[in-house]
Amino acid sequence: xxxETVDLLVCTTCRSATPANPLAxxxxxxxxxxxxxxxxxxxxxxxxxxxxxxxxSNCSRGCTVALRKPGAWTYVYGNLTPENHxxxxxxxxxxxxxxxxxxxxxRERPEHFRKNCIARIPPLEAPNV
Amino acid sequence: xxxETVDLLVCTTCRSATPANPLAxxxxxxxxxxxxxxxxxxxxxxxxxxxxxxxxSNCSRGCTVALRKPGAWTYVYGNLTPENHxxxxxxxxxxxxxxxxxxxxxRERPEHFRKNCIARIPPLEAPNV
Numbered sequence: 001x002x003x004e005t006v007d008l009l010v011c012t013t014c015r016s017a018t019p020a021n022p023l024a025x026x027x028x029x030x031x032x033x034x035x036x037x038x039x040x041x042x043x044x045x046x047x048x049x050x051x052x053x054x055x056x057s058n059c060s061r062g063c064t065v066a067l068r069k070p071g072a073w074t075y076v077y078g079n080l081t082p083e084n085h086x087x088x089x090x091x092x093x094x095x096x097x098x099x100x101x102x103x104x105x106x107r108e109r110p111e112h113f114r115k116n117c118i119a120r121i122p123p124l125e126a127p128n129v
Numbered sequence: 130x131x132x133e134t135v136d137l138l139v140c141t142t143c144r145s146a147t148p149a150n151p152l153a154x155x156x157x158x159x160x161x162x163x164x165x166x167x168x169x170x171x172x173x174x175x176x177x178x179x180x181x182x183x184x185x186s187n188c189s190r191g192c193t194v195a196l197r198k199p200g201a202w203t204y205v206y207g208n209l210t211p212e213n214h215x216x217x218x219x220x221x222x223x224x225x226x227x228x229x230x231x232x233x234x235x236r237e238r239p240e241h242f243r244k245n246c247i248a249r250i251p252p253l254e255a256p257n258v
Contacts, residue, residue, distance in 0.1 A: 009250070009251065053251055055249070056248055056249060056250070057204075057246045057247070057248050057249040058247070058248045064248070066248075066250055068250070068253075074203075074250055075186070076205075076248040076250070117186045118186070118187070118247060118248050119185055119186050119187045119193075119195075119205040119247050119248045120184070120185060120186040121138070121185070121195055121197070121203055121205070121250060122138065122182055124197075
């Protein structure tokens with residue numbers, strides 16, 4: 001993976017966090033997570049590698065994505081929908097791509113990212129930054 | 130890091146998720162996260178490398194730890210306390226250490242881990258397991 005490329009992992013199992021009917025959309029192809037994956041695959045620039053993941057284990061606050069790149073912090077974001085958040089996710093992914101260690105200054109993050117960061121993991125190279 | 134060793138990352142910034150007084154314990158040394166770190170450092174076996182991290186960004190559901198090892202899924206667990214969960218964390222860490230790809234069968238995980246998994250991230254080698 002070239003250094004200017006990031007992985008955007010998308011949980012395809014996610015239902016929305018607050019669906020009108022939590023038993024709706026039993027068809028895996030129509031789950032919000034799968035729809036979000038498709039929308040991001042269509043819209044992402046070449047430098048953002050969109051990858052499907054079966055479960056990111058953030059089921060209560062889906063849809064869920066994670067951003068990672070070598071030597072950087074990994075970030076997990078939640079409470080996303082395919083309808084509303086594709087531009088936000090791609091904006092955040094590109095800022096992450098351009099930020100040293102993946103550390104985008106708080107004020108520069110998309111507002112949804114500021115309020116819906118589920119977790120972050122330090123890079124192997126700097127576990128206690 | 131030898132293959133039989135795991136990283137146990139401990140967020141030292143964490144206050145407990147539901148403190149009696151959320152403004153209590155302003156002293157960073159006395160935060161539950163810092164206390165959890167100390168307790169784990171004292172109790173962990175050699176194969177579990179306990180590392181301090183300033184923030185794992187799971188502030189609303191701390192205390193927080195993460196488990197990782199090369200080529201495996203990374204897991205984040207929350208709602209932990211230094212008083213109650215040190216044995217649970219170490220049990221889970223050792224099962225994780227011994228499991229291929231870090232994938233401990235659900236029924237074999239400590240009960241707290243089953244109910245308080247905050248997120249997981251796939252290894253670079255297998256993004257869509």
